Amino acid sequence: EDLQAVEQGIQYLENDENDRAIECFTEAIRLNPEYARAYRLRGQAYSKTGNWAKAERDVAKARRAEAKLM
Helix, strand or coil: CHHHHHHHHHHHHHCCCHHHHHHHHHHHHHHCCCCHHHHHHHHHHHHHCCCHHHHHHHHHHHHHHHHHHC
């Protein structure tokens, strides 16, 4: 289900429906708190809304999640 939420979020992101995209990525993260891609995409959506602090936080979380995989 987390992958489905991300795919839906990507569609919203591509259509500049950033708030809806954020909701989808947040749901994917709720289902899988270590899902680095969802954090990166949510960070991208936050940056498109001008919410730089949340965007930076999500990029940092994505990096931490990715580091755990190495």
